[in-house]
Amino acid sequence: MKQLRHRIRSVGLLLCALFLLLGAYGAYSLTNYGSRWFSTSANSWLRGAKQDVIPGDVYDVNGVLLAGSAVTETEDGWTATRRYHDSADVRRAVVHVLGDAAGRVSNGVETFMAQALYGFDQGMAERMNDYLSGARRKGDSLTLTIDSGLCAYILNKVEALSASGAPPRGAVVVMNWKTGAVLAEMSFPTFDPLAGGGEGEPYFNRAVQGRYAPGSTFKTVTAAAVLSDPALSGRSYTCTGALSAQDQEGTVREIHDAGSVSAQGTLVSHGQIDLRRAFLVSCNNTFASAALQLTDAKLRRQAMAFGFEENFLFRDIVVENSSYPDTDRTEWAVAMTGIGQSGLLATPMHLCLIAAAVANDGVMMEPALVRQAIASDGRLRRELVPQAARRAIADADVAALLKEYMADVVNAEGGTGHQAAVAGARVCGKTGSAEVDGQENTNALFIGFIDDPDTPVALSVVLEDMGSGGSCAAPLAHDIFEYILQNGREML
Ligand SMILES: [Zn+2]
Structure with a gap:
């Protein structure tokens, strides 16, 4: 009997502890990631x-x-209607980061930050005060880290790239690599929140x-792995222009260097090459x-x-x-992963974070939107x-x-990124x-950055x-870096 009572008490204590733990976890996740829950469409109470x-x-x-x-x-009272910037270019340049009142863009500031914008961060006393004074309640105002002038500039540059007449598709992210403050987060094609619609x-x-697929930008990760491995870091490679590896069916397939087959059909190779040079000429064979x-x-x-396979939970x-x-981790698949293909997937935001982390001595800052x-x-x-975000x-x-x-890629003779200089x-x-x-x-x-703590800018272009x-994304990176250097550093 005594033993039974003892056992019941133990179980009771255990349940209490679990209950407390659950409560603490709930409070923690609501404080840190409340806006994630708050802005879901499931929250119908919010609409009212x-x-x-x-x-x-x-x-x-x-x-x-x-x-x-x-x-x-x-x-029967009043209504508030959302008004956006007068310039259609500015509206189109910031619509993805800002979101729109109609909620067509998911997780824009208008929806993801609804908790602040609609005053739900206000305390009871504040609300009572407004209620008693009869004042209309207004939510918090937000100053973002985004530079709308830079965004409009990028918009014009990207849309001018359209050769076929169809709007270009892709994304550009620009951030401060020291603080993680996002200066531009743009997606193409874009749209005017006042009109909506459009193709693509x-x-x-x-x-x-x-x-x-990150393509050769992923060679940054492969290079980091090689440089971290004492058995491999000093090695030299022999590029023959094509590497053979077996795929799933046991078939031997070749991985070529870009442009390794000349107009005459012969293989062009880099021959004896070390990792640093292989990185600057982007040798697929080596990687x-x-x-x-x-x-x-x-x-x-x-x-x-570097953050692959991580469940990103950022505040903003x-x-x-x-x-x-x-x-499908065959020999061929692993070899392809080394050059950024074979099922590897990354967002332009993450690619920008990778460049930013290299700039910031290996520390990856969390991307931030609210100043x-x-x-x-x-x-x-x-x-x-x-x-x-990562130490x-x-x-x-x-x-x-x-x-x-990465400095060599842009500045050394024969570097594939020289147009970003x-x-x-x-x-x-x-x-x-x-x-x-x-x-x-x-x-x-293209991923890259300016190596200067006074102009700590990193970007990604897709x-x-x-x-x-080298010929399409690097020149755009050049334009963006130059714009930032010429237009003051207030945005940083
Ligand atoms: Zn090669």
């Missing part, structure tokens, strides 16, 4: 509650009003939802054989250190996860506090070497040209079906 509040204004980093409200008196899935936010020497397990571990931005393939949240009575509710993508000495490798600045980067089934041309990619990263 929204009608009693004037939504807060949204400004860009320079104080340009991106979204405000017009209040009109009606017979304009509501889809490719910058954070689009998952792309495919490096992946095989590393083994799939080591390459996967390095990719995970919802970002799709990037994946490292886990099936300040101000309550309707003028009090500062919240301010950007830079936070690391180390690689050891500091490896990160430092990667930076040198800007006079007077140390631009670092990596190009990529990813093959996609059913597409005539490759996707053009242009679908446009050709090579």
Whole structure:
């Protein structure tokens, strides 16, 4: 009997402990990721509650009003209508990051930040005060880290790239690599929130939802794995222009260097080559054989250190996860992974984070969108506090070497990214040209940064079906870097 009572008490205590743990977890996740729950369409209560509040204004980093409200008196009270910027270019340039009142873009500021914009961050006393004074309640105003001038500039540059007349598809992300503050998060094609519509899935936010093969930009990850492995780091390679590896059916297939087959049909090769030079000329042969020497397990571990396979949970931005393939790991598939193909997928936001982390000595900052949240009575509710998302993508000495490798790509003789170079600045980067089934041309990619703590800018460019990263994406990166260097540093 005594034993039974003792057992019941133990079980009771255990249940109590579990209950407390559950409560603590609930409180924790609601505090940290409340906006994720709050902005879901399942929250129908929100729709009703929204009608009693004037939504807060949204400004860009320079104080340009991106979204405000017009209040009109009606017979039974009043209604607030959302108003956007006068310039159609600015509206189209920021619509994916801002979202729209109709909710066509998922997880834009208008929906994801509804908790702040509709005043649900306000305390009971604040609400009572408004209620008693008869004042209309207004939500918090947000100042974003976005620079609408930069966004409009990028919009014009990208839309001018359209050769066939069809709107270009792709994404551009620009951020401060020291703080994680996002200066531009753009998806193409875009649309005007006042009109809507258009071809090519304009509501889809490719910058954070689009998952792309990273192509040769992934050689940054493969290089990090090699440089971290004492048995492999000093090795030299022999490029024959084509590497043979077995696929699932046991068939031997070849991996070629880009442009390795000359017009005359002969193979052009890099011959004896070290990793650094292979990185600057983007030799597929070297990186495919490096992946095989590393083994799939080591390459996967390095990719995970860079954030692949991670469930991204950022405070301000919802970002799709990037994946490292886990099936079909034949010799050929592993070799292809080493050059950024074979089921590897990453969002343009994540690619920008990778470049930013190399710039920031291996520390990946969490991307942030909100610089300040101000309550309707003028009090500062919240301010950007830079936070690391990952402490180390690689050891500091490896990160430092990667930076040198990326500087070579843009600045050394024969580097594939030389069109991204800007006079007077140390631009670092990596190009990529990813093959996609059913597409005539490759996707053009570029990731890079300015290696200067006074201009800590990192970016990623993805242009679908446009050709090579060196000839299509790198020149756009050049334009963006130059714009930022010329237009002051207020945005940073
Ligand atoms: Zn080669």
